[in-house]
Amino acid sequence: MKKFLFFISTLFAPLCALGFNTCPKIDKIPKDLELFKADDFIVPKTAIGSAKKEIKIDAKNIAVIVEAKHKTSIFTVLSSYTGKFPYLCNDIGGLTDGQSAIFEFPYNSKPIFITLISPPGSSFNIKYFTSGKEWTPTSENIIPRLVHLPVNVMIFDEAPLAFNAIEHIQAAEKIWLSAGIKLVMNIRKFNSLETENILGKKKTIETHLGCVQRFDEPGYAQRKKLMTLKKTPETIGIFFAKNLTQSQAEKEFNQVYMSKTLGSKDIGRTLAHEIGHLLLGEGHPNGKAPARPCTIPEIIEKVSVKWTSGLMEPGDISNSTSISEDDSKIARLAARKLPGATWW
Ligand SMILES: [Zn+2]
Structure with missing residues (x-):
């Protein structure tokens, strides 16, 4: 309902x-x-x-x-x-x-x-x-003041953060609420057998490191299959599981793979940062990011990143959770266009 x-x-x-x-x-x-x-x-x-x-x-x-x-x-x-x-x-x-x-x-x-x-x-x-005239549901570019955004969360067996995933989720919710985005988390847990059936014997998500590697198998097919666990393929999905890299976002699939974080001080910051990569895009403030989505294995030219938020700085140099006014607006506009979003 x-x-x-x-x-x-x-x-x-x-x-x-x-x-x-x-x-x-x-x-x-x-x-x-x-x-x-x-x-x-x-x-x-x-x-x-x-x-x-x-x-x-x-x-x-x-x-x-x-x-x-x-x-x-x-x-x-x-x-x-x-x-x-x-x-x-x-x-x-x-x-x-x-x-x-x-x-x-x-x-x-x-x-x-x-x-x-x-x-x-x-x-x-x-x-x-x-x-009034401006505030109509038909206009594509109205930036809402508040967005309720459904998110599917999956917690797999043997996930390094399974023991405190809920704390990470709640802390990330708080960070994004400060930017006017209420993440409505729908959480599902998988037992050992279910995890093996979905991720294989190693219970590991085969994450990638760049566009060229993105299509390597069996990882690509495995991560693509994870889309079927979400309410719709475009819904944001957060997957707590072992993986091959650090925690990572895959914007083309609207998915975040949470493995480890930067220790006990980081509750929710890494998760909120990775969600930021889905709502804002790749790259970190003052850095560069691919100019377009990765749709075939290739080296994509890079352009300057326009995000300015402390939250989007790399985790090894910052623990800021602040989201700038400009970034909030970009994120809310992106969020309102995702499946199931309601907005004001
Ligand atoms: Zn990042």
């Missing part, structure tokens, strides 16, 4: 008092939204029990701002979305007097239903927005 996704963020006052201060927030209404309707939701003091109001958010009604008006107002938001709010990091939100929340429709999503549940004596003002 396709998940319903949306996010909430504070507009005028932080929700620190409610304990929601750990997540990134957006502090203003996106300029390209146009107000088309506003109404009040008032629950009389004499009401027996809480009142409910359901709001539908879809491609036509792409954003709703709810402002708590009355002193004692507090509301609970529930929806059919079963995961977590990317911004509030909680399934249930609440607002007190003067606070507002914005709910926005992620493109590429089915309609979302939000239910406000309010106690007697509370009142809200609700504003509905349509999409």
